[in-house]
Amino acid sequence: xxxxxxxxxxxxxxxxxxxxxxxxxxxxxxxxxxxxxxxxxxxxxxxxxxxxxxxxxxxxxxxxxxxxxxxxxxxxxxxxxxxxxxxxxxxxxxxxxxxxxxxxxxxxxxxxxxxxxxxxxxxxxxxxxxxxxxxxxxxxxxxxxxxxxxxxxxxxxxxxxxxxxxxxxxxxxxxxxxxxxxxxxxxxxxxxxxxxxxxxxxxxxxxxxxxxxxxxxxxxxxxxxxxxxxxxxxxxxxxxxxxxxxxxxxxxxxxxxxxxxxxxxxxxxxx
Amino acid sequence: xxxxxxxxxxxxxxxxxxxxxxxxxxxxxxxxxxxxxxxxxxxxxxxxxxxxxxxxxxxxxxxxxxxxxxxxxxxxxxxxxxxxxxxxxxxxxxxxxxxxxxxxxxxxxxxxxxxxxxxxxxxxxxxxxxxxxxxxxxxxxxxxxxxxxxxxxxxxxxxxxxxxxxxxxxxxxxxxxxxxxxxxxxxxxxxxxxxxxxxxxxxxxxxxxxxxxxxxxxxxxxxxxxxxxxxxxxxxxxxxxxxxxxxxxxxxxxxxxxxxxxxxxxxxxxx
Numbered sequence: 172x173x174x175x176x177x178x179x180x181x182x183x184x185x186x187x188x189x190x191x192x193x194x195x196x197x198x199x200x201x202x203x204x205x206x207x208x209x210x211x212x213x214x215x216x217x218x219x220x221x222x223x224x225x226x227x228x229x230x231x232x233x234x235x236x237x238x239x240x241x242x243x244x245x246x247x248x249x250x251x252x253x254x255x256x257x258x259x260x261x262x263x264x265x266x267x268x269x270x271x272x273x274x275x276x277x278x279x280x281x282x283x284x285x286x287x288x289x290x291x292x293x294x295x296x297x298x299x300x301x302x303x304x305x306x307x308x309x310x311x312x313x314x315x316x317x318x319x320x321x322x323x324x325x326x327x328x329x330x331x332x333x334x335x336x337x338x339x340x341x342x343x344x345x346x347x348x349x350x351x352x353x354x355x356x357x358x359x360x361x362x363x364x365x366x367x368x369x370x371x372x373x374x375x376x377x378x379x380x381x382x383x384x385x386x387x388x389x390x391x392x393x394x395x396x397x398x399x400x401x402x403x404x405x406x407x408x409x410x411x412x413x414x415x416x417x418x419x420x421x422x423x424x425x426x427x428x429x430x431x432x433x434x435x436x437x438x439x440x441x442x
Numbered sequence: 443x444x445x446x447x448x449x450x451x452x453x454x455x456x457x458x459x460x461x462x463x464x465x466x467x468x469x470x471x472x473x474x475x476x477x478x479x480x481x482x483x484x485x486x487x488x489x490x491x492x493x494x495x496x497x498x499x500x501x502x503x504x505x506x507x508x509x510x511x512x513x514x515x516x517x518x519x520x521x522x523x524x525x526x527x528x529x530x531x532x533x534x535x536x537x538x539x540x541x542x543x544x545x546x547x548x549x550x551x552x553x554x555x556x557x558x559x560x561x562x563x564x565x566x567x568x569x570x571x572x573x574x575x576x577x578x579x580x581x582x583x584x585x586x587x588x589x590x591x592x593x594x595x596x597x598x599x600x601x602x603x604x605x606x607x608x609x610x611x612x613x614x615x616x617x618x619x620x621x622x623x624x625x626x627x628x629x630x631x632x633x634x635x636x637x638x639x640x641x642x643x644x645x646x647x648x649x650x651x652x653x654x655x656x657x658x659x660x661x662x663x664x665x666x667x668x669x670x671x672x673x674x675x676x677x678x679x680x681x682x683x684x685x686x687x688x689x690x691x692x693x694x695x696x697x698x699x700x701x702x703x704x705x706x707x708x709x710x711x712x713x
Contacts, residue, residue: 184487216483216688216689217689317595318589318603321588321589322589332603332607335602335603336603418489421487
């Protein structure tokens with residue numbers, strides 16, 4: 172591994188920037204190239220074959236940029252495509268679902284885990300499967316929360332509209348008496364404060380909220396440091412470079428909210 | 443025009459089915475082939491060149507099905523692509539924005555028209571342009587209401603979440619003292635009752651809500667009857683055939699809500 176090469180991160184659109192934000196916190200000296208496939212966003216409504224085809228195109232583009240490893244910052248892709256991407260590329264490939272599942276299993280005390288995600292991720296069964304792979308003694312309740320993505324993109328992060336939507340989505344998890352709520356979509360960390368507040372009110376004061384973006388960043392940090400893959404020039408902060416497949420202007424406007432910092436204008440590529 | 447050929451209707455996904463619903467009411471004896479480009483939904487976040495490319499692919503597919511005319515049941519496409527589609531095909535092409543604009547101009551008394559639509563349609567400026575083309579004495583206030591699409595798709599058509607979102611989106615139209623609210627997105631007719639109720643409460647009791655799906659259906663009816671294009675076998679009701687580019691199963695589940703009737707299972711095609 173060329174430890175001075177950048178990390179490659181991709182997602183269908185904006186959401187994966189919450190993973191970049193978490194990576195920046197865990198690995199401030201790494202350079203990151205982020206590809207948002209905005210020409211084909213969202214992946215969540217596509218069938219698995221389509222998602223695999225798109226994911227391979229994104230990963231191959233990042234390979235041409237000579238990244239040292241790829242982080243799939245998209246739950247939809249992580250649900251169906253990591254093995255296909257690994258088989259096609261000679262590069263380490265990390266994803267968000269397995270770290271999220273491991274963090275949830277580590278956090279639960281009563282073995283009851285709740286997952287909120289997009290309809291596509293829920294339908295894939297990827298979270299119950301990844302959780303069961305960590306421990307067969309877990310009970311997973313998954314619930315599709317499709318309105319949370321547009322709420323995050325609209326920037327409605329507090330007030331009654333997101334609060335009532337969250338209450339409605341948490342209700343089945345409260346009935347199932349979970350003690351962990353997994354944010355199974357990269358958009359959800361923007362609503363984390365409100366989800367945490369309502370989960371404490373509705374489920375229990377001690378409920379744990381697992382942020383899969385954060386879990387993925389911590390596993391990436393561990394992965395690189397175990398393999399001596401951390402950047403050697405650790406006296407200067409790493410750079411973030413954004414690449415999109417459509418509408419760089421409107422991406423730039425929203426990116427700062429997801430990333431928590433400003434960046435250079437996104438580059439436009441055709442995959 | 444072969445008057446016994448079907449009408450071709452297309453949209454990026456489900457929304458255009460509200461146009462089919464309105465067409466069924468206005469033209470119950472017509473056969474309709476509806477193409478939902480679900481592999482590439484939504485178009486609203488794409489750039490104009492991409493939307494034009496997708497629209498041409500949809501229209502050309504419908505041409506292979508020997509339709510007598512095409513109705514573009516998508517505001518995003520109607521905003522940028524009708525002239526490109528007309529230039530590429532030797533077929534009559536109708537769209538939703540111009541009929542919606544004409545209906546709004548006919549309905550207003552004070553010359554102040556409000557438009558709710560997706561961010562893409564608003565950014566295109568297509569409604570103010572189409573309204574100004576009907577009359578230069580109109581003042582148009584447009585406002586992006588991106589949350590209404592996922593609310594319609596989630597089936598949250600009443601209750602506090604959609605009500606409060608609608609109140610928030612109507613506020614700038616109330617300030618502008620419009621007397622007409624145009625539903626500038628084909629998903630919005632599902633929320634029409636609630637939008638009408640809140641517009642009456644917030645704006646004025648006499649506010650008119652213009653449904654562009656309905657306006658497009660009435661213009662299509664007039665267009666066909668003027669050109670002797672109505673189906674001759676008018677003793678049997680017409681058939682609706684659904685065609686999608688991805689995930690026919692999940693489309694079938696939601697289609698009935700948008701269409702207001704059940705249909706055969708959608709056919710899957712690759713464009």
